[in-house]
Amino acid sequence: MRGAGRRRPLGSKEMIVRDRLPLRRVWPAISKRLGLLFVFDLSIAVLYSRAGYDVLALSSLPLGMMGAGLSVFLAFRNNSAYDRWWEARTLWGSLVNQSRTFVRQALTLVDAPKPSRSRSQGADAEVDVADTLVDWQVAYVHALRCHLRGQNPYPELETTMAPALVAWLRTQRNVPLGLLLHAGHCLRRLFDEGRIDSYRLTQLDSTLTRLCDVQGACERIKNTPLPRQYEFFPRVFVLAYCLLLPFGLVEGMGLLTPLASTLVSFIFVSLDSIGRDIEAPFESTVHDTPMTQLSHTIEINLRDSRGDLHVPHDVRPIDGFVY
Amino acid sequence: MTEHHAFHVAFLTNFSDTCFRAIPAVAQLCDAIDVRLTLVHTHDPAATSAHAVEATLRNFFPEADRYAECRRVVLPGTPADAIRHLGEVGPLDLVIAPAGDPLGFPRLTRSSIRARLVRDAVAPIWTVGPGASAALLGRAHRHVACVVRVGTPGWEHVRRACDYARAVGATLHVIHVLPEVHDGTMLRLAFAAPFDASATATQVRAMTGRRDIALQPHTTSRGQLPGVLDRVQADIVFVDGSHWIGRRFLTRRVHRGLDALQRPVICVGNTETRPWHIEPRRHARTRRWSEAMLAPRPASRPTPSPTPVPVPVPVPVPVPVSVVAGGTQRRMPRPVEPAEHEVRLAPVLRVVPNPI
Numbered sequence: 001m002r003g004a005g006r007r008r009p010l011g012s013k014e015m016i017v018r019d020r021l022p023l024r025r026v027w028p029a030i031s032k033r034l035g036l037l038f039v040f041d042l043s044i045a046v047l048y049s050r051a052g053y054d055v056l057a058l059s060s061l062p063l064g065m066m067g068a069g070l071s072v073f074l075a076f077r078n079n080s081a082y083d084r085w086w087e088a089r090t091l092w093g094s095l096v097n098q099s100r101t102f103v104r105q106a107l108t109l110v111d112a113p114k115p116s117r118s119r120s121q122g123a124d125a126e127v128d129v130a131d132t133l134v135d136w137q138v139a140y141v142h143a144l145r146c147h148l149r150g151q152n153p154y155p156e157l158e159t160t161m162a163p164a165l166v167a168w169l170r171t172q173r174n175v176p177l178g179l180l181l182h183a184g185h186c187l188r189r190l191f192d193e194g195r196i197d198s199y200r201l202t203q204l205d206s207t208l209t210r211l212c213d214v215q216g217a218c219e220r221i222k223n224t225p226l227p228r229q230y231e232f233f234p235r236v237f238v239l240a241y242c243l244l245l246p247f248g249l250v251e252g253m254g255l256l257t258p259l260a261s262t263l264v265s266f267i268f269v270s271l272d273s274i275g276r277d278i279e280a281p282f283e284s285t286v287h288d289t290p291m292t293q294l295s296h297t298i299e300i301n302l303r304d305s306r307g308d309l310h311v312p313h314d315v316r317p318i319d320g321f322v323y
Numbered sequence: 324m325t326e327h328h329a330f331h332v333a334f335l336t337n338f339s340d341t342c343f344r345a346i347p348a349v350a351q352l353c354d355a356i357d358v359r360l361t362l363v364h365t366h367d368p369a370a371t372s373a374h375a376v377e378a379t380l381r382n383f384f385p386e387a388d389r390y391a392e393c394r395r396v397v398l399p400g401t402p403a404d405a406i407r408h409l410g411e412v413g414p415l416d417l418v419i420a421p422a423g424d425p426l427g428f429p430r431l432t433r434s435s436i437r438a439r440l441v442r443d444a445v446a447p448i449w450t451v452g453p454g455a456s457a458a459l460l461g462r463a464h465r466h467v468a469c470v471v472r473v474g475t476p477g478w479e480h481v482r483r484a485c486d487y488a489r490a491v492g493a494t495l496h497v498i499h500v501l502p503e504v505h506d507g508t509m510l511r512l513a514f515a516a517p518f519d520a521s522a523t524a525t526q527v528r529a530m531t532g533r534r535d536i537a538l539q540p541h542t543t544s545r546g547q548l549p550g551v552l553d554r555v556q557a558d559i560v561f562v563d564g565s566h567w568i569g570r571r572f573l574t575r576r577v578h579r580g581l582d583a584l585q586r587p588v589i590c591v592g593n594t595e596t597r598p599w600h601i602e603p604r605r606h607a608r609t610r611r612w613s614e615a616m617l618a619p620r621p622a623s624r625p626t627p628s629p630t631p632v633p634v635p636v637p638v639p640v641p642v643p644v645s646v647v648a649g650g651t652q653r654r655m656p657r658p659v660e661p662a663e664h665e666v667r668l669a670p671v672l673r674v675v676p677n678p679i
Contacts, residue, residue: 030427031427146350149457149461152351155354164613167606167609186617284460284461
């Protein structure tokens with residue numbers, strides 16, 4: 001019973017990342033570029049200081065202006081990338097709320113089966129509806145996560161959904177959308193049986209519509225990358241600036257140029273790398289939206305609502321990252 | 324009557340980015356064939372406690388707890404020792420070993436773990452480099468490529484590629500890689516004649532005894548291999564492992580070209596290992612929605628058992644093993660011992676059923 005007593009609410013500090021970003025997560029992505037730049041800077045410094053190539057010294061004024069422009073460009077690009085990451089996170093936060101809302105509505109707004117039905121069917125049917133709707137919502141969340149990550153959802157769905165439903169979902173190209181349709185059929189049947197009136201049907205259906213909106217927004221982020229210019233030009237400009245930098249510094253710093261130049265390059269290369277990491281929040285990397293953790297949180301909440309005996313454990317960060 | 328064995332896959336993880344990236348590929352494999360999945364992590368007992376490592380492993384790939392057969396194992400020692408040990412305890416068909424996180428410095432003294440695993444050849448090694456795209460890893464396998472070096476005798480990987488392609492219903496592309504040639508030599512022309520399409524198809528069919536495989540032979544040089552794999556849309560590549568590991572200074576390394584393929588690669592050693600009996604999963608498909616789909620989840624859903632199920636082991640286990648189940652059981656009478664959902668298993672390996 002490890003998970004039951006220690007469970008923390010969603011939004012605890014561990015949900016995002018720990019305070020300190022381990023350098024080994026950042027360094028490999030930039031080490032090759034920085035190493036090459038250091039060698040280049042060193043050769044410029046040696047040629048200027050020892051071999052007497054005075055022509056290598058340039059005025060630092062254009063470099064300062066270029067650096068300022070590049071900073072603005074990188075900040076703008078990173079801001080756009082962060083907006084995408086944050087919007088993805090917000091959408092998944094909305095998914096958490098909508099899932100809870102739907103299950104609450106399903107458990108409280110759906111009437112018990114009418115007594116005119118056979119007794120043997122009645123009690124089971126009540127359980128079945130709650131089971132079906134809660135299980136459906138859990139499956140929907142996991143299917144959406146898999147859909148956004150390009151992961152096969154069926155090994156998970158097969159153990160929680162009816163075989164006939166899984167067989168039907170296998171014919172659907174968009175599995176979460178198929179599950180939404182299935183939930184719509186389910187609500188229609190409840191309406192036909194007189195267990196929900198038209199007003200409650202509208203409420204439940206509007207929750208489904210909001211879920212569909214969340215899914216559509218996630219797919220928009222997934223399928224629309226940042227413009228390619230944002231991918232290409234920052235890399236080129238950063239490289240050009242870092243290559244020109246030692247020419248502007250060598251006159252004043254001499255043999256210390258590689259240290260100063262590499263340090264400045266580290267800042268720009270890191271900025272470029274950070275933007276690249278977070279611009280695609282649904283790409284199965286440790287930098288993307290923590291969908292596994294969020295979907296597990298949703299499942300725990302929903303199964304708790306139904307009073308399930310068996311719920312999965314919380315997903316904790318690994319090495320400071322939640323996935 | 325032959326006894327059915329699930330395809331036992333050990334997913335060796337050190338929680339690198341590539342391990343996370345490989346999760347869609349594992350999910351795809353579990354859906355395509357009948358897989359028994361074991362998530363394995365090794366640790367140094369002097370540096371980290373087993374409980375901390377088990378807790379970390381429990382948070383890796385948590386959705387696998389919902390898979391039909393999945394367990395988590397923490398072992399002390401090196402990854403190679405762990406795989407050797409698992410191979411001794413029970414049959415092991417495939418080891419999934421994605422690349423670790425790059426250091427950002429040259430590895431002058433540390434050998435590659437993947438190279439060691441390929442050399443030990445306890446089982447074929449599934450691996451992928453850090454550059455593989457997530458979209459490609461999650462794809463269903465429709466095209467299986469098998470790389471054959473001209474003039475070398477190793478055909479074990481071809482046999483396995485045939486088995487795998489047949490099981491998942493994929494087209495098999497046999498790609499002949501010519502040896503490096505220098506300008507002016509006519510080696511390419513010399514080799515081209517015996518390796519035309521019909522000769523290759525005949526040879527592979529004769530060797531494997533299978534006529535139900537769609538074969539597409541190709542010929543290329545090693546440097547152009549990634550381009551050819553892109554052209555044939557290969558989803559997975561089978562190679563002879565011995566050709567792709569080598570020495571560099573004091574260390575044993577995986578050839579850089581292996582990661583440059585940017586897709587999953589299965590390295591098969593030349594030593595005798597357990598032959599594959601891959602059982603494809605036949606999925607029912609229904610085009611139209613029906614009322615029957617409103618039925619609750621299947622009654623045969625795995626139910627938690629309060630006590631672990633012992634699995635007989637043919638040989639005594641020399642090192643302690645702990646198996647960690649994925650879920651948490653709530654509001655149920657607690658089992659007396661072993662406590663909670665993690666069980667130290669020595670000397671008998673015990674498997675905790677998946678509670679979800």
